[in-house]
Amino acid sequence: MRKAVTKKQSVSKKITSSHKPPILFHADAHDPDMLYFSRFSAFDPYLAFSHNGKKIGISHSMEYQRMLLESDFDEVLLLNDVQSSAAKQLGIADYRKISISQQVQQIAEKYGIKEFRVGSRFPAGLAFELHAAGLKISPEADGNLFPERIIKTASEIEALRKGNAASAAGFKAVRKALMESKIKGETLIHQGRELTSERLRELISVAALEQGAVALHTITAGGDQACDCHNAGSGPIRPNELIVVDIFPRRPEDGYWGDMTRTFLKGKASDAQKKLVRTVKKAHALGIELIKPGVSGGNVHNAIQAFFDKEGYVTERDCAEPKGFFHGLGHGIGLEVHEAPFMRATADWKFKAGMTVTVEPGLYYKGLGGVRIEDTIHVTPGGNELLSSSSYQWEIA
Amino acid sequence: MRKAVTKKQSVSKKITSSHKPPILFHADAHDPDMLYFSRFSAFDPYLAFSHNGKKIGISHSMEYQRMLLESDFDEVLLLNDVQSSAAKQLGIADYRKISISQQVQQIAEKYGIKEFRVGSRFPAGLAFELHAAGLKISPEADGNLFPERIIKTASEIEALRKGNAASAAGFKAVRKALMESKIKGETLIHQGRELTSERLRELISVAALEQGAVALHTITAGGDQACDCHNAGSGPIRPNELIVVDIFPRRPEDGYWGDMTRTFLKGKASDAQKKLVRTVKKAHALGIELIKPGVSGGNVHNAIQAFFDKEGYVTERDCAEPKGFFHGLGHGIGLEVHEAPFMRATADWKFKAGMTVTVEPGLYYKGLGGVRIEDTIHVTPGGNELLSSSSYQWEIA
Numbered sequence: 001m002r003k004a005v006t007k008k009q010s011v012s013k014k015i016t017s018s019h020k021p022p023i024l025f026h027a028d029a030h031d032p033d034m035l036y037f038s039r040f041s042a043f044d045p046y047l048a049f050s051h052n053g054k055k056i057g058i059s060h061s062m063e064y065q066r067m068l069l070e071s072d073f074d075e076v077l078l079l080n081d082v083q084s085s086a087a088k089q090l091g092i093a094d095y096r097k098i099s100i101s102q103q104v105q106q107i108a109e110k111y112g113i114k115e116f117r118v119g120s121r122f123p124a125g126l127a128f129e130l131h132a133a134g135l136k137i138s139p140e141a142d143g144n145l146f147p148e149r150i151i152k153t154a155s156e157i158e159a160l161r162k163g164n165a166a167s168a169a170g171f172k173a174v175r176k177a178l179m180e181s182k183i184k185g186e187t188l189i190h191q192g193r194e195l196t197s198e199r200l201r202e203l204i205s206v207a208a209l210e211q212g213a214v215a216l217h218t219i220t221a222g223g224d225q226a227c228d229c230h231n232a233g234s235g236p237i238r239p240n241e242l243i244v245v246d247i248f249p250r251r252p253e254d255g256y257w258g259d260m261t262r263t264f265l266k267g268k269a270s271d272a273q274k275k276l277v278r279t280v281k282k283a284h285a286l287g288i289e290l291i292k293p294g295v296s297g298g299n300v301h302n303a304i305q306a307f308f309d310k311e312g313y314v315t316e317r318d319c320a321e322p323k324g325f326f327h328g329l330g331h332g333i334g335l336e337v338h339e340a341p342f343m344r345a346t347a348d349w350k351f352k353a354g355m356t357v358t359v360e361p362g363l364y365y366k367g368l369g370g371v372r373i374e375d376t377i378h379v380t381p382g383g384n385e386l387l388s389s390s391s392y393q394w395e396i397a
Numbered sequence: 398m399r400k401a402v403t404k405k406q407s408v409s410k411k412i413t414s415s416h417k418p419p420i421l422f423h424a425d426a427h428d429p430d431m432l433y434f435s436r437f438s439a440f441d442p443y444l445a446f447s448h449n450g451k452k453i454g455i456s457h458s459m460e461y462q463r464m465l466l467e468s469d470f471d472e473v474l475l476l477n478d479v480q481s482s483a484a485k486q487l488g489i490a491d492y493r494k495i496s497i498s499q500q501v502q503q504i505a506e507k508y509g510i511k512e513f514r515v516g517s518r519f520p521a522g523l524a525f526e527l528h529a530a531g532l533k534i535s536p537e538a539d540g541n542l543f544p545e546r547i548i549k550t551a552s553e554i555e556a557l558r559k560g561n562a563a564s565a566a567g568f569k570a571v572r573k574a575l576m577e578s579k580i581k582g583e584t585l586i587h588q589g590r591e592l593t594s595e596r597l598r599e600l601i602s603v604a605a606l607e608q609g610a611v612a613l614h615t616i617t618a619g620g621d622q623a624c625d626c627h628n629a630g631s632g633p634i635r636p637n638e639l640i641v642v643d644i645f646p647r648r649p650e651d652g653y654w655g656d657m658t659r660t661f662l663k664g665k666a667s668d669a670q671k672k673l674v675r676t677v678k679k680a681h682a683l684g685i686e687l688i689k690p691g692v693s694g695g696n697v698h699n700a701i702q703a704f705f706d707k708e709g710y711v712t713e714r715d716c717a718e719p720k721g722f723f724h725g726l727g728h729g730i731g732l733e734v735h736e737a738p739f740m741r742a743t744a745d746w747k748f749k750a751g752m753t754v755t756v757e758p759g760l761y762y763k764g765l766g767g768v769r770i771e772d773t774i775h776v777t778p779g780g781n782e783l784l785s786s787s788s789y790q791w792e793i794a
Binding site: 317 | 440606628714735
């Protein structure tokens with residue numbers, strides 16, 4: 001009666017690598033390369049491959065209509081047809097007993113394929129079975145399957161902007177809660193109860209959801225908790241303590257992320273806290289100032305490290321309790337929240353227009369607390385532009 | 398000053414497989430076997446392995462404290478130490494250039510390991526590198542790494558009960574919205590605007606979040622949309638149409654899922670719609686009645702198929718537009734929303750106490766619409782008990 005499924009807005013671009021062996025996937029949409037290849041939000045793993053510049057998906061009958069309508073595949077084969085052909089050829093009575101490996105062998109024979117390139121995450125079990133069956137399986141190093149993923153299209157940049165808008169909505173909710181809170185001894189009272197890290201995460205989740213994004217693993221860590229910078233934070237938020245809030249929501253619609261961090265403090269900041277925030281803010285501005293096409297990612301990281309050193313903030317890394325500036329300055333962001341390129345001391349790649357990276361300097365000292373300020377930027381021919389926008393106001397009386 | 402990180406409530410049980418070669422992982426918590434092994438919610442992939450019945454994780458310094466406190470590992474090695482040892486041995490000046498494969502080789506040498514068992518999802522790239530370096534890598538078939546995962550502990554069952562409570566909260570929100578809606582021509586008006594599939598998903602997401610779970614890929618499909626049973630549904634919800642609502646939220650705290658489906662109709666149901674719902678409800682009750690230890694999963698599926706056939710509801714499967722009862726009767730649920738055991742026609746496994754499965758008969762006919770009713774059950778020595786609870790009232794005036 002009514003066909004309400006509409007072709008979703010595509011963020012795809014042509015994938016051409018005609019002279020190389022075809023690509024093979026067995027994955028769900030959690031594999032960013034599979035999602036990039038198919039633009040299809042699949043919950044369960046399925047087979048897909050390339051052939052003569054075409055993208056071909058193999059679909060269970062239950063997914064068939066949706067894959068036809070929503071995916072980027074040029075052709076969709078019915079799983080049942082592939083299984084039936086294989087069963088006939090192998091003399092197996094029940095087509096439902098055809099394994100995934102036998103399905104791939106059937107495809108390889110039909111299309112005359114002797115070798116498949118696969119991503120580094122391709123499942124080893126299937127790779128070994130196919131290898132044993134005489135097919136050559138060539139795993140590519142991370143990022144080598146679609147090196148073009150590192151340069152974003154206009155629609156990908158737009159999706160990242162929306163992801164960051166969801167982060168920004170989270171900060172707005174945090175700021176509002178802190179403004180509404182009353183200091184009572186060593187706690188904050190908000191809407192009649194103690195304000196906690198957990199409550200802040202709830203407020204952030206709802207705010208992100210209203211922007212069409214899902215915020216998991218959000219960090220809302222006060223005081224020393226923020227110094228273990230993967231500690232999500234737990235328990236009461238204390239007055240006069242630095243609170244690191246790192247929000248990286250994902251948009252289920254297209255799989256793109258936002259990633260931003262702000263640091264807050266409710267009450268009155270000490271001079272040492274003020275200096276720490278000021279220094280990180282300066283480093284953040286310096287990082288953004290330095291990034292433009294042709295500049296080395298490693299050099300930008302090292303410039304920020306040198307700036308912190310010069311300001312007298314000591315770093316100790318790679319130990320059980322690191323301190324100072326012990327993480328990378330930033331990372332690529334797209335279909336993965338952490339993807340190439342990575343800004344770290346040893347990085348020897350250079351910025352190119354179209355890359356999208358986070359800039360997130362931070363300083364962490366037990367007793368004083370942690371500060372991190374993070375935005376997402378898009379490298380342009382002349383420099384870069386922010387894909388995120390939120391106030392840097394941090395001290396809330 | 399304050400150590401607010403607390404050891405989370407563990408849902409673990411001992412993993413013993415001492416006579417077999419040690420296990421190796423390079424994965425994040427998205428890999429259910431890794432999460433089962435580590436009980437550690439890691440965002441980025443990391444190395445872990447077993448040795449003499451101990452579970453050992455390798456942690457970046459940034460994750461070290463959290464891994465010590467929150468994981469099930471008996472021992473946590475600092476990544477930096479592993480890299481430094483390897484660099485020294487290989488005569489490489491910069492320890493940060495040590496690859497993941499070199500880290501594993503270092504571990505293998507230190508612990509005298511010649512062979513690792515890996516899950517079927519282990520990354521092929523790393524597997525091939527390790528193989529080339531002379532280590533034997535033996536991928537296990539799906540489910541063979543931890544066959545004990547199929548039998549749930551009391552705390553796992555409790556986690557699944559909470560996951561299903563989040564689904565139930567979603568149905569409550571849907572029922573409320575449908576009750577509050579007014580029929581206006583071919584649409585429903587709720588809170589001043591047209592009620593859509595998208596709006597129902599928003600209401601469900603918020604309700605699930607309030608129960609500590611994240612509901613993605615929720616199905617809210619009306620009319621013929623529900624007949625393509627992986628179509629999430631879009632656009633206006635129509636009066637007098639069957640609406641299939643399938644909610645499967647995940648709890649970020651422990652990684653366990655809920656999975657339930659209810660079918661609704663706002664307005665007045667036709668006799669054919671009533672008979673369809675009645676028949677599926679009977680099939681649902683029959684499925685639950687049949688499941689107990691010793692019974693074959695395939696036989697239960699086939700009994701439901703035979704029941705639908707007898708009632709005159711024709712099934713056509715494995716074609717581009719399947720109809721009738723074209724999917725499996727249910728599936729295991731735990732750290733994966735779809736995991737072993739699967740109830741389908743060809744299944745030859747038998748139910749055992751401690752298994753947790755969904756029971757979800759459905760019938761779908763274009764023009765009439767779709768009905769699916771799904772609950773999650775736990776197999777007990779004497780039969781089974783529901784882990785989900787929500788009204789079956791479906792027709793809302």
